[in-house]
Amino acid sequence: MASAAAKPQSRSRTGAKGQETAARVRKAALKRFAVNGYAAVSMREIAADVGVQPGALYNHFPTKQDILKDLLLAHMSELLAAWDAAAFPVDMDPLERFVRFHIRYHLERADEVFISYMELRNLEPDNFETVETERRRYEGILTEILEKGSQQDRYSLREPRVTTRAIIAMLTAIPSWYREGGRLSRQDIEEIYLDLARKAVAPEK
Template sequence: MATHAAKTASRPKGLETAKRVRKAALKRFANAGYAAVSMREIAADVGVRPGALYNHFPTKQDILKDLMLSHMSELLAAWEMADFPDTMDPLERFVRFHIGYHLERADEVFISYMELRNLEPDNFKAIETERRRYEAILTSILEEGAAARRYKADDARVATRAIIAMLTGIPTWYREGGRIGKGELEDLYLTMVRKAVSPERTDRQTEAG
């Protein structure tokens, strides 16, 4: 009983330590890159011995996988909870959500997209599954919009990846306090996205050809 009580009492402390490990690793990976970071460095940032990390994450790869899966899980949950006017066009809703969400999480975005190459095969598959779930949201919007003749995309999945790649690149250069505010930024990118899938644009290109 005493042993069980001790384990129960230590659980909150263990969860807090794991949280600190994630935070330290996130910062290290974003600043130096996954390959250049050691478990010893992460442990030093957390203030524990390197061996203590293995109680929470057996390998550095497990930390990377955890960070990426958490990012995707939180992203999908945030989309489900997003509060936009019912009258707002679904494409506008997605663009504004994606930009707003990712601008607040530059480190998570950098790691989730730039460190995919460092994932082991099984971990890569797990992350890709979640990424496809998110991409499916925009693909559905484009397909339904095309059926209603609001948008035009020869291949909705390819268009989805192109749009997401463009929007996800914003945190790499945008800095708050510059000449463009967040609202104006969203407007500018929304205009570009709409033009990219505009039926009128496609019709004009066909006529010009």
């Protein structure tokens, strides 16, 4: 009886260890892809960083492509969840809310941002479409904000989706050049980019 009772515990420990290893694989791959680029990284290098034999990686990710897809989908899932949980004053302008959220979230995740945009080209077609579906969900949040604002004459738009992509591209570029300790603080950056976003959709006078 004791032996039978021990088996679930053993499986539980094995499952927890597997999850821990998979998390380490993701972390190592993220850093490698951000520094060297997806195409230049091998599964053997990722395994060495994790401290396991290359064959052990295949228990978690059959291919390097699977790791990339997992990282990009995780980034989008966490981004959407963070937006849903974000706390801002209820009377804050929706565009301001989006701009401040996007900047704050992405400045904390420079590596994730880098590979999420630069490595899309390395996704196989089916994987690309899966990730793009999640990206369009996020873009849809801003598009809806802009469309509602346009209907209320607060914003002036020609093409809401094009404007959405232009604003998001502008905001997403910040982690690629911003460095702590420079002349401008994060708050300065928020205010500057919020002003730019507002001007991009300001009603014509």
